[in-house]
Amino acid sequence: MQLPEPVPSVSPSRPLSAAGRGVVASAHGAASAAGRAMLERGGNAMDAAIAMAAALGVAQPMMSGLGGDSFILWHDAATGRTMSINGAGPVPSTVPAGTPPTLPMRGLGSASVPGAVDAMCLAYDRYASGRLSFGELLAPAIELAEQGCETPHFCARFFALNEALLAADPGARQALLIDGRVPREGEPLRQPDLARTLERLAARGRDDFYGAGWGARLVELSRQTGGPFRDADFDGVFAEVSPPIQMPYGDGSIVSNPPVAQGVVLLEALGILDRLDMPANDEALRTHCMIEALKHAFADRNDFLGDPRYTENPLPQLLAAPRLDRLAAAIDRSRAAAAPPRARWSLGSGDTTCLVAADAQGNVVSYITSISTPFGAGVVVPGTGVLLNNRAGRGFSSSPDSPNRYAPGKRTMSTLHVYMALDRHGRPVMAGGTAGGDGQPQWNLQILDAVLNRGLSLRQAVDRPRWELFPGTDPAHLAHPYEIRVDRRIDAALLDRLRALGHTISDKSLGMLGAAQVLGIAPSGGFVAAADPRADGAAYAVG
Incomplete structure (x- = not known):
């Protein structure tokens, strides 16, 4: 897992900085x-x-x-x-x-x-x-x-x-x-x-x-x-303080925050996608498979996870390789699922x-x-x-069966999480996160895929138009049928392909579109950081 050498840029509309002594972005x-x-x-x-x-x-x-x-x-x-x-x-x-x-x-x-x-x-x-x-x-x-x-x-x-x-x-x-x-x-x-x-x-x-x-x-x-x-x-x-949760990925790994954070959604979706052979240039197939993987990951979060002081969170089972193999195999590349194609797979042995x-x-x-x-x-x-x-x-969920149901003194599950991509020696090559509620694991996934699998720069990955599967985990909306909310800059031909695969493209706004901040570390040790132009972001370097 390796990033290219950073190329500095200081354009105010494309906030990006690179240096050898440090970077910040917010x-x-x-x-x-x-x-x-x-x-x-x-x-x-x-x-x-x-x-x-x-x-x-x-x-x-x-x-x-x-x-x-x-x-x-x-x-x-x-x-x-x-x-x-x-x-x-x-x-x-x-x-x-x-x-x-x-x-x-x-x-x-x-x-x-x-x-x-x-x-x-x-x-x-x-x-x-x-x-x-x-x-x-x-x-x-x-x-x-x-x-x-x-x-x-x-x-x-x-x-x-x-x-x-x-x-x-x-x-x-x-x-x-x-x-x-x-x-x-x-x-x-x-x-x-x-x-x-x-x-x-x-x-x-x-x-x-x-x-x-x-x-x-x-x-x-x-x-x-x-x-x-x-x-x-x-x-x-x-x-x-605790160790992060971790997902092997490529020749390294991705880490994120454990419950009550929502990092498991990002890691499970990445683990499913890592098992699918998706051509880098087939944007519609990649997007379709990401959406289907997220349906599984969100459903698992809703079904199984809550405050660890009250709920036994089965993270090793959720992220186990055999289970991810089954979830990946269940994805239909030719058709969108109206709901995750299982009811509680066996586990086996808005702002920010x-x-x-x-x-x-x-x-x-x-x-x-x-x-x-x-x-x-x-x-x-x-x-x-x-x-x-x-x-x-x-x-909190109002369902009496939910592991995230309300109780005095309890912490609710949160949409918040951040991530780091580590090389095979456990050293960071990329770190980031974004605002945006249930959009967070989705936009983090899209940025990681763009950089680690498709060779885009941090700047290109952060600037790209985004989409969001709705609903995710917000208890008030879980009964809503699946739909995809999109950045209006997304290519119309891609949307037509997604519709043909059975996805409903919403006429509702994607909302705040996220506000991602990302940094990368090149093999030479140089740093690069990108701040999202959708907000009032800025990335600065210490030269």
């Missing part, structure tokens, strides 16, 4: 600049990633922030090990009587305990260089919040679509509106309350954030409004932002962080500037 230029600054000051890839994650929570409040969740992959060049950090918090343990089987999509009742801060602090303690203080890493985010961050087109569009949601919450009105309205494109948004919260986090750490700081304010808001959060919900630890960083020592980070749907719960804890996620309301 969905916002100010965040990428923060990451580059940490590398230039002697920090490592994790220092850069933490700075970018904090800055993105300020620059793109509709996507991520301290009130969300995060998942991270870290490759340590010194040890040769790759590890996963799962930063997802549980729903409150004390649930008001009469909680409906389907949780609300907005409001305090839709939120889970945010794991993003715990994940960030754990990553800093274990994997940062030690050359830069935690406060130095948060300083760019604090400055953006205090001085104001200009609202680019991508952000302005989400603000405009969600003005009523923000206006309905007193905390959101104070934190995210300007004179009672959403910020317009090009207009700076100051967030002084968020700046103070970040300063306190930098000075006092994660225990204070979940305790006497932000956590106490959320509990008080919950008490005043009849919400579910209590002091005890913030006891304990919400982030954990992603960032990547690599440093001169060979350390690599892929980091995804999210408040779930745009603007999350639509609730800002007053006086803190922190917007709550709505992961619980979106993620």
